[in-house]
Amino acid sequence: MFHKSFRNAMVAVALSLPVVSLTAHNALADQRDFTVINKTSSPIRHLYVSYTGEDKWGEDILGKDLLAVGESTLIYFTGDDKVCSYDIKAVFEDGEEAEDYKVNLCETETYSFTEN
Template structure:
């Protein structure tokens, strides 16, 4: 009986360990992190996310990646920010762009551009 109880406890611990690791990761997520969804007709070749307090666009968060129409990407923040309001600029392969202003990232976890 004792062996069976120990084996059950061991198996339970093994199966719970990944769940605890995932829970810990989510608890440490930055409050401004969000998922960006591209529902435009074109792929996005550059994506800029800047605080509304800034007069210029920050660096391209996609880097060398291209976000096809219908796809989404998780945007993760590092550091401290004094505002929840952010502007987004999506640049398309033909160098046209779409700018959207005033997303409150403290209140949303998903931003969709269409």
């Protein structure tokens, strides 16, 4: 049920933010596509992925869903832009935040949030 509602939310995000979207994966995967894994003790409430150097975070790609402890989700990119350097931010249900900068998504298949 989580995955179905999560996918539906991401289709809506894909319509408003074509940079990052969760949709049915096509046969030709974008080299920036990656899996986010929550290896923390708190669910992720908000997740943001933006070009490195952007002044503000884009849309929350989780929408109303949570990424539960121990779960993962696939992030798919659309469009012709081939920028590889992205910043990633998670806001956890307990209020904690984690940010990472200049992640080369062209060379990364998974990204894990872990405890400090």
